[in-house]
Amino acid sequence: MNRRRQLAISLSAAVLSGLLVYGVYLVQLKQIQLEETAEVVVPKRFIATGTKLEPEHLTIVSLPRSAVSSEMITDASEAVGMETSMPLGGNEPLLRWKVDKYRLLPSAGQSTFQIPREYVKSVSNGIRAGDEVVVYLSDETTASRKLYPDAIRVAGVKTAANLEIDNPKNPNLLSMANDDKEGMYTSRRDANGTIDAINLNLTEEQWLAMDTACKGGTAKLIIAFQASSIKEDEQ
Structure with missing residues (x-):
């Protein structure tokens, strides 16, 4: 009996030792x-060009370290808010x-529209390509109102000579890309020229709403620069 007990204990110890190893x-x-x-x-699924990336679009995968390059984004927070320049595969x-x-x-879902001059009552002179603007409708027959609930992206602003308004020595877009608020402010102050034409990126529904409201001649647009175009420092 003692021998069997010792054999069982030895066998159990061997199994436990094997499991530990x-x-x-x-x-x-x-x-x-x-x-x-x-x-x-990586994207969770196919993403079309022009899509603004949200957290639900993205996930994390592991790759062999030898296959990872410096061009690959490793932090999802860096990608959130960016827009795709081309289609992305899942x-x-x-x-x-x-x-x-x-x-x-x-x-x-958007197109770039040059807004007819006769539709515009006023445009903030501080507006530059890449900014977000708020579009209001000033109507002679009804109360003035905001035309769209969300901000609209500016594709370009030009002078009567068809020149993009900017400061050549300190381009606004370069300062914007570098998150240089001081450079953006200086560019807006020093740029020469009066806005004669403004191009906005609009959906078909947004353009039709604008055209319907303004083509009668009694309503005009007021296009205002939105402060969120210049990002605040994170607290």
């Missing part, structure tokens, strides 16, 4: 895998050159 092996293997891989951001590493923070091209 195997557990240590799995931990070491996991550590090696973590050291040899890196996490990168589970395809997100590359920095495929997205942009300040795009002048229309987003998905």
Whole structure:
């Protein structure tokens, strides 16, 4: 009986020892895998050109460290809010050159419209390409109102000579891309020229609403610069 008990104890000890060794092996293997891989951001599914990336569009996958390049985005917060410059494939590493923070091209479902001069009552002279603006409707027959609930992206502002309004020595878009608020302010102050034409990125519904409201001649647009075009510093 004692011999059987000793045999059972020895067998149990051997099994436990084997399980312990195997557990240590799995931990070491996991550590090696973590050291040899890196996490990168990928779209969960196909994303069309002009889409503004939201957290629900993105996920994280692990790739062999040797396959990860400096162009791949590794932090999802860096990609959120960016807009796609080209289609993105699902589970395809997100590359920095495929997205942009300040795009002048229309987003998905939008077109760029040059607003007829006769539709416009006033345009803020501080507006530059890439800004977001608020569009109001000043109507002689009804109360004035905001035409769209959301801000509208400016594709371009030009003088009567068809020249883009900017400061050549300190381009506004360059300052915007570098998040240089001081440079953006200086560019707006020093740029020469009066806005003669403004191009807005609008959906078909937004353009039809504008055209319907203004083509009778009694209603005019007031296009105002929105302060959120210049981002506030994070607290």
